[in-house]
Every structure is written in structure tokens, then in C-alpha cells.
Amino acid sequence: MTEQHTPHTHGWEKSAIVTFIAIGLLFLSSILATVLAPNMLDPSWTDSSSHYQVQMYEVSDPNVYIARALPGSANLDYVNHIKKDYTLLAFVETDNMRILAPSELERYVTKVGEQELKLTSRVLLLRKPAGSTAVEAEKLRKEVQQKWETSHPNWKEKDHPRMDYSIMELFDPHSDEAFSLARSEGFLEHFAASNFVLIDGPKQPYHHDPGVIYLENPEEFRIRRVSYGDLKGVKYDPNGEPIKDIAELTSPDIGFICRQKLITMGESIYAAEGCYYCHTDQSRTLIQDCVLNGSESFAAPPSSGNEYIYQDVTFPGTRRIGPDLARVGVKRPSRDWHKAHFWQPKTESPGTIMPSMRHFFDDDPRGQSVNQIGVPNYRFEAIFQYLMTKGTRITPPTQAWWLGKDPLQTTEIIEGRKRIGAS
Ligand code: HEC
Incomplete structure (x- = not known):
């Protein structure tokens, strides 16, 4: 019965249908484009391009940081968050610092003059020698100090540069995570390009990449709670209490932020x-x-x-x-x-x-x-x-x-x- 329709309305209906189909096709193609386009992209644009980058984003960044100001003071404190099997640590002796370690931990210490950096993903920390180690440390300090003085006979003269040795103790805090003091100058992570050895083998794929990131000489972060009048806060104190977890560190009374x-x-x-x-x-x-x-x-x-x-x-x-x-x-x-x-x-x-x-x-x-x-x-x-x-x-x-x-x-x-x- 198409004769009943006037040609005008018939044409209008047809164009409406075409329009609807066109809209539908456009809609469909935009969905298709959204679904398919990501597969067409050069993957290097969207994927992380190496383990190294994953490490920078997911491992290093969330673990190294945190600053806080004691209320009423302008100074900020810095702390590193160390996680077992994630964070790489190095314990490196310097010109004026020697590290005492119990025999089972000695292999983690990079001694003065050693070229290859020793890295580990075990949670180990340095501290000021305590207890019986303190006596041993004092003996070692005197020994190296004496040696230096003998080899620099003019050391007492005015203007002669002096060497003051310090001794640190390497110990195992027996935990899966720890918080370490971070000097504000040492805020950036260090990079080791190739000359390193991973003691205990790689725990994460990126630990073997060239250009690994590591923390040098992490020192245990212990705190003492202090108050000045109404102001309450915490201070770094080698004899204070260790921090338990991130929640405590970021709680309002301690107040670190990541x-x-x-x-x-x-x-x-x-x-x-x-x-x-x-x-x-x-x-x-x-x-x-x-x-x-x-x-x-x-x-x-x-x-x-x-x-x-x-x-x-x-x-x-x-x-x-x-x-x-x-x-x-x-x-x-x-x-x-x-x-x-x-x-x-x-x-x-x-x-x-x-x-x-x-x-x-x-x-x-x-x-x-x-x-x-x-x-x-x-x-x-x-x-x-x-x-x-x-x-x-x-x-x-x-x-x-x-x-x-x-x-x-x-x-x-x-x-x-x-x-x-x-x-
Ligand atoms: C009025 C323009 C102006 C503004 C606004 C400005 N900068 Fe700059 N910035 C410069 C100029 C010019 C230089 C180059 C000379 C110098 O080192 O100061 C520069 C240099 C720098 C550099 C050193 C870069 C290099 O490669 O040497 C840094 C970093 C920087 N600006 C950061 C900032 C940040 C962060 C802000 C905002 C808080 C800022 N700038 C705002 C003009 C500006």
C-alpha cells in the first residue's frame, strides 16, 4: 500500500532511517576506535620501557622520602623506608668511617678501597656501637686514628687537615621493614651502573638491571618524644625507641609525610x-x-x-x-x-x-x-x-x-x- 504515502513523507522517513543508521555507525566506530587504538600504539609510549622504570615508580619512590617539621622548628627530618627484598642497600666504608660487623654480616660491607659495590636486599642497618661492641669499636677507632697520625707526622700543626674516625656497627634488626635516618644531602638515591655484586642473588627482576638504585649506609632511625611547653614532637635519638610502621611514622603526633x-x-x-x-x-x-x-x-x-x-x-x-x-x-x-x-x-x-x-x-x-x-x-x-x-x-x-x-x-x-x- 505504498501508494497511500505521499512521496514527501516517504522521502522524509527514508532520510530519517539513513540518519539513524549513520549515527549508529558513528557511535559504533568511535567505540571500536577506543577499543582498538591502544593496540595500534607503539607500546613504548604507554608501557614502562624497562624494569628500571618500574623500579623508579613502584619501588624506589614509595620507599625513600618523608619529611617532617617539629612544631615550632624550621628544621625538617628525613627518613628512608626500607623494605625487605625491594630496597637495595649498600654499606660502604668511607675515608673516615669504618664498619664493624659480626662475622656472618661481614660480607655485606664494602671495605675502603674495594672497587665492587656490595648490595643486598636484606634489611640491615647501621647504628652507633652499643654494649660489648662499643669497647671493640673504641679499640678499632684508636688503632686507625693512631695509624693515620703516624703516617701524618705534622698533623698537630695549625692548618694541617685532621682526620677524625668514626666507627659504626652493622646489625640485623630482624624485621621485614625498617626506617633509617636520611641525611638531607643524601636525599637522592644512588645509582650503580654496572660495578656491583648482589649478595644473596636477585630478589626482583630490576635488581639485575644496569643502573640499579640503592641506599648507602642506612642508619637506624630511633626517636625520643619531646615537649617544649605546649609543643609536642619527636627527635632523632640513637638510644630512643624504633618506629614500628608507616602508620606510626605518619600519625599526626609524629607527622611525617611521604x-x-x-x-x-x-x-x-x-x-x-x-x-x-x-x-x-x-x-x-x-x-x-x-x-x-x-x-x-x-x-x-x-x-x-x-x-x-x-x-x-x-x-x-x-x-x-x-x-x-x-x-x-x-x-x-x-x-x-x-x-x-x-x-x-x-x-x-x-x-x-x-x-x-x-x-x-x-x-x-x-x-x-x-x-x-x-x-x-x-x-x-x-x-x-x-x-x-x-x-x-x-x-x-x-x-x-x-x-x-x-x-x-x-x-x-x-x-x-x-x-x-x-x-
Ligand atoms: C618570570 C619567569 C620565571 C618564572 C615565573 C619561573 N622561572 Fe625558573 N627560570 C627562569 C629563567 C629566566 C631561568 C634561567 C636562569 C636561571 O637559572 O635563573 C630559570 C631557571 C630555572 C631553573 C634552572 C633550570 C636549568 O636547567 O638551569 C629551575 C629549576 C627553575 N627555573 C624552576 C622554576 C620553578 C620551579 C618555578 C616556579 C616556582 C620557576 N622556575 C618560575 C624564569 C622563570
Whole structure:
């Protein structure tokens, strides 16, 4: 009975059907695209490109950190969280420090002059020698001190450099996790490229990667509770009580916060201070980026998507009034450099227009206090920790995903095997 329809309505119905089918197809194809597209991507864009990166994200970051200020004091304390089978530890004697160890632990100590670094994923700690070991330690201290004095007959003279030896004791706290004192200067993890031996064998796949991350000489963190009037807090004390767990460490009365939170806080500060007006956070494939952003030992790879996956907000930026910051953790790893630079950028770089960030120091939010002494506060630690994630989470140079994909052959140019412009 199609004759009953006027040609007009018939045409309208047909176009409606076509429209609906088209909408349906579009909808379906967008779903298909969403489902299929991730499989088409170069996996190196989204997957972690090595065990090394997994280690940086999942093992190292959550375990090394935590800062706290005693109420009323400007000082921050630092603690490392050590986990059995995850954290790699080294116990290294230095020029003026010797390590006493019971015979079963002696093989974990890297003695003075030993080239190969000994690493372990067992939880062991150093402490000031106590009990019977204290006597033995004092004997050893006198012995090495004497030896040094004999070999430096002029040591008593004015201006002659002096050596004061200290002795530490290596012990097993018999636990699966522990908290160790972290010197503020030793905040960054150390990297061992190749010259190391893992005692007791690898516990995690990344423990065998070139460029493992380890903590050097962790010292047990023990606390004593203190109060000044109304203020209550805790202090590091070698004879105090050990911390039981993370919950205790981060409880309000002790008040440590983890490095991951500091990094997130740093991200907010970066936004609030408008650092992105003057800085970009993306290393391009251009040779100038690879060279300028590189470290002494290797050229920086261009930024890839997976570097930002743990960030809530990213700041690619559009203008470079200051240098790009995508690799600043590798380029400028020194905490002291950043302290000086944020306190007064002109001391590091005369003529810079970067504003000084005095409010990253002391307790004075506006930086107007006359008796400022430049002790970094949370803001400094947060922005510093945030900056230190930049470029330090990439693949080690030996396994870099961009090797062989770099059309400019940056490494060859840097190493002088190729000249810019020559093919
Ligand atoms: C008004 C523009 C401006 C703002 C805003 C600014 N900077 Fe800078 N920044 C610069 C300039 C210019 C330099 C280069 C000279 C120097 O080292 O100070 C620089 C250098 C740096 C460097 C050293 C980089 C390197 O590779 O040498 C760091 C790190 C840095 N800025 C971090 C920050 C952070 C973090 C913020 C926000 C809290 C910030 N900057 C805000 C202009 C700015």
C-alpha cells in the first residue's frame, strides 16, 4: 500500500532511517576506535620501557622520602623506608668511617678501597656501637686514628687537615621493614651502573638491571618524644625507641609525610606559582633539546607519553623564558643548587628574571621576616621532589627506547663520531 504515502513523507522517513543508521555507525566506530587504538600504539609510549622504570615508580619512590617539621622548628627530618627484598642497600666504608660487623654480616660491607659495590636486599642497618661492641669499636677507632697520625707526622700543626674516625656497627634488626635516618644531602638515591655484586642473588627482576638504585649506609632511625611547653614532637635519638610502621611514622603526633605526597604537593605549587608561564616541561626531538637537557654522560631522550602517567596535571608549557624542565632532575640533581637558586636565582645565574622564592624557606609564608635564615620548608621540599621526578624516571641510556629511533643520531654527534649536518 505504498501508494497511500505521499512521496514527501516517504522521502522524509527514508532520510530519517539513513540518519539513524549513520549515527549508529558513528557511535559504533568511535567505540571500536577506543577499543582498538591502544593496540595500534607503539607500546613504548604507554608501557614502562624497562624494569628500571618500574623500579623508579613502584619501588624506589614509595620507599625513600618523608619529611617532617617539629612544631615550632624550621628544621625538617628525613627518613628512608626500607623494605625487605625491594630496597637495595649498600654499606660502604668511607675515608673516615669504618664498619664493624659480626662475622656472618661481614660480607655485606664494602671495605675502603674495594672497587665492587656490595648490595643486598636484606634489611640491615647501621647504628652507633652499643654494649660489648662499643669497647671493640673504641679499640678499632684508636688503632686507625693512631695509624693515620703516624703516617701524618705534622698533623698537630695549625692548618694541617685532621682526620677524625668514626666507627659504626652493622646489625640485623630482624624485621621485614625498617626506617633509617636520611641525611638531607643524601636525599637522592644512588645509582650503580654496572660495578656491583648482589649478595644473596636477585630478589626482583630490576635488581639485575644496569643502573640499579640503592641506599648507602642506612642508619637506624630511633626517636625520643619531646615537649617544649605546649609543643609536642619527636627527635632523632640513637638510644630512643624504633618506629614500628608507616602508620606510626605518619600519625599526626609524629607527622611525617611521604615523598609521593610531597611530589603531588609540588605539582600544585608548580601550578600555583605559575612556573609554566616561563618554563616548558617537554623535551623535543631537536638536537638542542637532547644536548641541553642531557647530563654529562648521556644525551637526553625526547619526552614520551609514559613519563607523565603518574601526574594529575601536566604542564607542557608554551614559552621558554627559562630553560625546559623536563630533564631537570638529571641536569641539576643537587639539592643545594636548588636551595640557592630558589632563595636568590641571581646568585646562580646573574641577570635572570626568575623571581626569588623566599616563601619556600622558613615558616614565614610571605618571606618578609627579618631574621630569615633560609631553612627550606615543606614548599621547598615539595617543589624539589617534584623537580627531581623530571627525567629521572626514564630508561637508562643503555636501554633507551629512542636509541636507533633517533633520526638525528644525537649520541653520535655528542661523541664526535658524526657532525651536525653531515649525513
Ligand atoms: C618570570 C619567569 C620565571 C618564572 C615565573 C619561573 N622561572 Fe625558573 N627560570 C627562569 C629563567 C629566566 C631561568 C634561567 C636562569 C636561571 O637559572 O635563573 C630559570 C631557571 C630555572 C631553573 C634552572 C633550570 C636549568 O636547567 O638551569 C629551575 C629549576 C627553575 N627555573 C624552576 C622554576 C620553578 C620551579 C618555578 C616556579 C616556582 C620557576 N622556575 C618560575 C624564569 C622563570
